[in-house]
Amino acid sequence: MSYFDNFMKANRAYVDLHGTAHLPLKPKTRVAIVTCMDSRLHVAPALGLALGDAHILRNAGGRVTDDVIRSLVISEQQLGTSEIVVLHHTDCGAQTFTNEEFAQQLKRDLAVDVKDRDFLPFEDVEDSVREDMAILKNSPLIPDDIVISGAVYDVDTGRIKVVKES
Amino acid sequence: MSYFDNFMKANRAYVDLHGTAHLPLKPKTRVAIVTCMDSRLHVAPALGLALGDAHILRNAGGRVTDDVIRSLVISEQQLGTSEIVVLHHTDCGAQTFTNEEFAQQLKRDLAVDVKDRDFLPFEDVEDSVREDMAILKNSPLIPDDIVISGAVYDVDTGRIKVVKES
Numbered sequence: 001m002s003y004f005d006n007f008m009k010a011n012r013a014y015v016d017l018h019g020t021a022h023l024p025l026k027p028k029t030r031v032a033i034v035t036c037m038d039s040r041l042h043v044a045p046a047l048g049l050a051l052g053d054a055h056i057l058r059n060a061g062g063r064v065t066d067d068v069i070r071s072l073v074i075s076e077q078q079l080g081t082s083e084i085v086v087l088h089h090t091d092c093g094a095q096t097f098t099n100e101e102f103a104q105q106l107k108r109d110l111a112v113d114v115k116d117r118d119f120l121p122f123e124d125v126e127d128s129v130r131e132d133m134a135i136l137k138n139s140p141l142i143p144d145d146i147v148i149s150g151a152v153y154d155v156d157t158g159r160i161k162v163v164k165e166s
Numbered sequence: 167m168s169y170f171d172n173f174m175k176a177n178r179a180y181v182d183l184h185g186t187a188h189l190p191l192k193p194k195t196r197v198a199i200v201t202c203m204d205s206r207l208h209v210a211p212a213l214g215l216a217l218g219d220a221h222i223l224r225n226a227g228g229r230v231t232d233d234v235i236r237s238l239v240i241s242e243q244q245l246g247t248s249e250i251v252v253l254h255h256t257d258c259g260a261q262t263f264t265n266e267e268f269a270q271q272l273k274r275d276l277a278v279d280v281k282d283r284d285f286l287p288f289e290d291v292e293d294s295v296r297e298d299m300a301i302l303k304n305s306p307l308i309p310d311d312i313v314i315s316g317a318v319y320d321v322d323t324g325r326i327k328v329v330k331e332s
Contacts, residue, residue: 003195004251004315010214011326018324025259027205029169037221037237039193044208048176055203058224060237067233070285071203071226077271079259085170093191093245105243112306119236140278149170158184160177 023052026080031055032072034132035087036062036094040155043087047160055081061094062087063120064132073141082146086132087160089153094121094128125152129163137165189218192246197221198238200298201253202228202260206321209253213326221247227260228253229286230298239307248312252298253326255319260287260294291318295329303331 032055035043043049043056055075057068064086075081097105098121103114122128129150136142150163198221201209209215209222221241223234230252241247263271264287269280288294295316302308316329 002313002315003197003249004313004317006195007197007213007215007251008317008326008328011212011324014212014214015323015325020323022322023206025204025257025262029172031169031173032203037198037223037241038191039215039218039220039222040189042210042215042217044210046177046180047173048180049173049205049208051208052205054205056205056224057203057226058222059233060223060240065233065236067225067231070231070283073272074226074259074263074268074285075203077275078262078268083169085173091191093240096191096244097240102240102244106239106307109243110307110309114307117236119240141272141276141280143276147168147170149168151170151174156188157181157186158177159181160174162174 027052027054029053030081031083031085032057032075032081033085033087034062034064034068036060036089036092038089038092038155041089041153046153046158055079061092061120061122061128063128064135065120069139069141076146084136084146084148086129086136086148086150087153088125088129089155090125091155092125095123097121126163130166133165193218193220195219196247197249197251198223198241198247199251199253200228200230200234202226202255202258204255204258204321207255207319212319212324221245227258227286227288227294230301231286235305235307242312250302250312250314252295252302252314252316253319254291254295255321256291257321258291261289263287292329296332299331
C-alpha cells in the first residue's frame with residue numbers, strides 16, 4: 001500500500017503542462033530559503049516564485065543545522081546565491097514536544113536510546129528565527145556579505161511577517 | 167539590497183487568495199518527501215499536492231543525512247507519516263564538484279579549512295537515490311513498516327521516473 005502511485009499519476013498531468021525547457025542550474029533571484037517541512041506551507045506560491053527562482057531548503061522546524069550549512073555553502077559557493085531567508089511558521093510540530101519526552105517516547109516505541117540527541121524543538125517561533133539567523137551570522141562558512149532575513153509564515157492565513165534580528 | 171522585499175510583495179497577493187482556514191498539523195497523505203533544494207523543482211505541483219498533503223524535506227542533493235533522519239523521526243513519531251519518497255533530479259548541483267576540489271575552493275575563497283568534510287556530491291543520480299533508500303532501510307530510527315520509494319525528477323521535462331531499490 002503506497003501513496004506514491006498517486007503522485008506518479010498526478011505527475012503525468014504535470015508533464016503535459018510543463019513542456020520541455022532547460023532552465024539554468026543557478027537560481028535567478030540568488031536567494032536560498034530555509035524553512036520547515038510543514039505540509040501547509042507551499043513555498044513557491046506563498047513567495048511568488050517561478051521555476052528556477054530560488055533554492056528551497058526544508059527540515060523539521062526550518063532549523064539551521066550542520067546539514068543546512070552544508071547545503072547553503074553549496075548554494076552560495078557553487079551556485080551563486082547571496083541571500084538567505086529563514087522562514088519558520090505558526091503551529092509548528094517542533095513546538096509539540098521536548099527532547100526529554102521525545103527520547104522517552106522513542107525508547108518506548110522504537111526501542112532506540114537516542115540519549116541526549118537534540119531534535120531542535122522550540123517554544124517561541126520568533127525566538128527560533130532569531131536564533132537561526134544568529135547561527136548563520138556566526139558561521140565562518142557564511143560570508144559576512146550574505147544578506148540574511150527572517151520571517152514567520154501564518155499557516156491559517158498564508159501571511160508572512162518579518163522578524164527583525166535581536 | 168535584498169530580494170526578500172519582493173517576496174513580501176508577492177505574499178500580500180497570496181494572502182488574498184489563501185483566505186483563512188485551519189488545516190490539521192498532521193499531513194493528509196501521511197507521506198514525507200525527501201528531495202533537493204534545486205530551484206527548478208516545485209514539489210507541490212509536480213506531485214499534485216494540495217496544502218496540507220505531505221511533508222517536504224529539502225537539502226543539497228536530497229541526501230539522507232542525520233538532519234533528514236531527525237526530521238523524519240519527528241514526521242513519523244509525532245506527526246503520523248508512514249511513507250517516504252526519496253526524489254533526486256537530473257542536472258544536480260551535487261554532480262558539479264568533488265569533496266577534494268570543493269575543500270580547496272573553500273580554503274581559497276573563505277579561508278576555512280573544512281578538512282575531510284563530506285558535502286555529499288554524487289555522480290550517478292539513480293545510484294544516489296538507491297544509496298539514500300538503503301540508509302533509510304538500515305536506520306534503527308526508521309521502522310521496517312515505513313514504505314520507502316525512490317524516483318528521479320527530470321528538470322527539463324518535469325517527468326518523474328521510478329527508481330527500484332538495489
